[in-house]
Amino acid sequence: MLKITSLTSLFISSLFVSALAVAEQSDAEDAIPEPVIVLTELTGNIILKNGELPETLLQLLIENESNESYSGTLGFAGAEAQKITVSSGESTTVSLPTTPRHAGKANRIQKAEVDLSLLLNDAPAPAISSVDIDIKIPEAAFPIIRSEPPAMEKSAEDEFQYEYYARSQQLQPIKFTYNPGPVNLQVRKTVYPIPIEAGPVEISIEVVNHGSQTTGELTLRDALDDEDFSGAGDNFTRFVAEDSTDLIWERTLEPLSPGERRRINYTVTAKYGVGDKQLPATTVIMDDGLTGLSNKVWLPKWH
Incomplete structure (x- = not known):
């Protein structure tokens, strides 16, 4: 008798669940859709x-x-x-x-x-x-x-x-x-080759003075990750912070007349295939103030 009662209870429960599911489906079908x-x-x-x-x-x-x-x-x-x-x-x-x-x-x-x-x-x-x-x-x-x-x-x-x-x-x-001032610099950075593999990498920076006045002396500055790149020569220094080390490249540029453009190239060495990251903008300093910024350069994966 106990076994029959248990089977009967299970059957009734199944009917209840099925009926509930049918009711919920019917309600969902009859529900008015939210205004879109x-x-x-x-x-x-x-x-x-x-x-x-x-x-x-x-x-x-x-x-x-x-x-x-x-x-x-x-x-x-x-x-x-x-x-x-x-x-x-x-x-x-x-x-x-x-x-x-x-x-x-x-x-x-x-x-x-x-x-x-x-x-x-x-x-x-x-x-x-x-x-x-x-x-x-x-x-x-x-x-x-x-x-x-x-x-x-x-x-x-x-x-x-x-x-x-x-x-x-x-x-x-x-x-x-x-920059709506009398010195309006357009700065464009390019990197070759891309994608980057271990070995020499050339970074090119072009500066154009679209302003109405001749610039003062300009300082171009790049900050690269020391874990990714190395550089040799007087233009390179290393800046050590608590959680990272930057490879700093810096170069002085003579004054630019209105409409004049100048291109500077420098070479670093990639320690491995650097990719899936972005090189920051080159900054241009004049009279101790930020005067220009280049584009950032996205480095795709090398493989």
């Missing part, structure tokens, strides 16, 4: 200033492809969130403020940042289908020293000399380094 909005297009502009915070004017087109009206909050990280309501099958455009940051003195090298990380109901928003933002810099600051992520250069004659374009991406802060 699509972040279609972010447009507008960013205007970099000489010694001041950037100005931004950005608009986001939102579409509601669901069968229900949608309400929520939307905004860039650090800025005031905007309340949005989009009816079923409709679209709306919302202007979104930012909280830009700026560092540096007027007529000197400066940095600015605009955080484009988007939050939907206080959580990371889905990717934006299309992003097309025009960027204006002070006339004397062209060409810009650096944009991270990269902005596309258009022309010095355009009102907006740069453009940031992206598709289907979750955005992040965009950072700019620029």
Whole structure:
């Protein structure tokens, strides 16, 4: 009798579990899907200033492809969130403020940042289908020293000399380094060969003075990882810190006239196949102040 009762209980339990699963599946099928909005297009502009915070004017087109009206909050990280309501099958455009940051003195090298990380109901928003933002810099600051992520250069004659374009991406802060002063240096670093294997590596640095005045004496400086590279000669020193050692290369450059360019090459020895890391920017110092920065160089894996 005990055995029969146990089997009966097990059978009833199985029926209950099966019925519950069928009910849950039915509820899931009958449930109304959550309203879905699509972040279609972010447009507008960013205007970099000489010694001041950037100005931004950005608009986001939102579409509601669901069968229900949608309400929520939307905004860039650090800025005031905007309340949005989009009816079923409709679209709306919302202007979104930012909280830009700026560092540096007027007529000197400066940095600015605009955080484009988007939050939907206080959580990371889905990717934006299309992003097309025009960027204006002070006339004397062209060409810009650096944009991270990269902005596309258009022309010095355009009102907006740069453009940031992206598709289907979750955005992040965009950072700019620029110099609207009378000495505006463009510094470009290249490395050969890439990928890097053990042996000699040539690093080339080109400096162009796009400013209106002749520079003073310039000091070019590179910092490489001493575990990766070695160098010989008077231009190399080693800087020992608590957790690392840098191989420092330094070279003095005679003054550059407006429009003049000069290229400097130096050679280091790779201790092994260096890859999957980034070489930092070359810095340019004039009158004990940072005056120029090169691009960084990504080293891919050597195998």
